[in-house]
Amino acid sequence: MTGAVTGAFALWGELARPGTLTVADLRREWTAHRARVVFDCATAGPQHHTFEGPLLREVVGRARPEFDPARRKERSRFLLTVSGGDGHHTVLSWAEIDADFGDAPVLLATRMDGEELDAAGTQLVVPSDRCGARYVSAVTGIWVGTLPVDACRIHAQ
Numbered sequence: 001m002t003g004a005v006t007g008a009f010a011l012w013g014e015l016a017r018p019g020t021l022t023v024a025d026l027r028r029e030w031t032a033h034r035a036r037v038v039f040d041c042a043t044a045g046p047q048h049h050t051f052e053g054p055l056l057r058e059v060v061g062r063a064r065p066e067f068d069p070a071r072r073k074e075r076s077r078f079l080l081t082v083s084g085g086d087g088h089h090t091v092l093s094w095a096e097i098d099a100d101f102g103d104a105p106v107l108l109a110t111r112m113d114g115e116e117l118d119a120a121g122t123q124l125v126v127p128s129d130r131c132g133a134r135y136v137s138a139v140t141g142i143w144v145g146t147l148p149v150d151a152c153r154i155h156a157q
């Protein structure tokens with residue numbers, strides 16, 4: 001992982017094929033979807049934007065999360081964190097974006113309001129969110145994984 005390429009982000013964690021992706025990779029290798037969104041910011045008020053980019057679940061799916069894709073219960077254990085270079089980060093669940101569960105059309109944007117995001121980096125787009133906090137911009141990392149097995153045991157006692 002380099003982390004040095006402008007606008008690139010690391011896709012890592014419990015994945016068979018982790019790696020680094022650029023906005024150009026997102027544009028070239030996946031089908032783009034469009035979302036017109038309105039989100040609210042506590043400090044700046046409502047924001048209106050049009051984003052285009054691939055579905056988060058398709059991008060992460062190609063990195064092959066370490067679950068049996070045929071088993072929904074196994075898929076439901078997975079978490080994702082999305083981080084910006086400024087330290088802002090947020091959490092999603094795999095189930096939230098999985099077509100058999102929440103089916104949320106969460107995107108990794110390559111364009112915002114017609115402007116390419118190659119230099120800035122991709123932005124997380126969560127159209128179902130009323131608040132803007134999860135619209136993480138200048139994404140530098142996406143981690144995919146599960147609760148450590150020891151933490152599961154503590155609560156099983």
Ligand SMILES: Nc1nc2c(c(=O)[nH]1)N[C@H]1C(S)=C(S)[C@@H](COP(=O)(O)O)O[C@H]1N2
Nearest residue numbers: 040041047084086088132133135136137138
């Ligand atoms: N990297 C990064 N992304 C971020 C934030 C941030 O602090 N850092 N703030 C979030 C919040 S709180 C809002 S409301 C939206 C929109 O912020 P903006 O339109 O003022 O840029 O960006 C989100 N994405």
Ligand SMILES: [Mo]
Nearest residue numbers: 041042132133
């Ligand atoms: Mo905000």
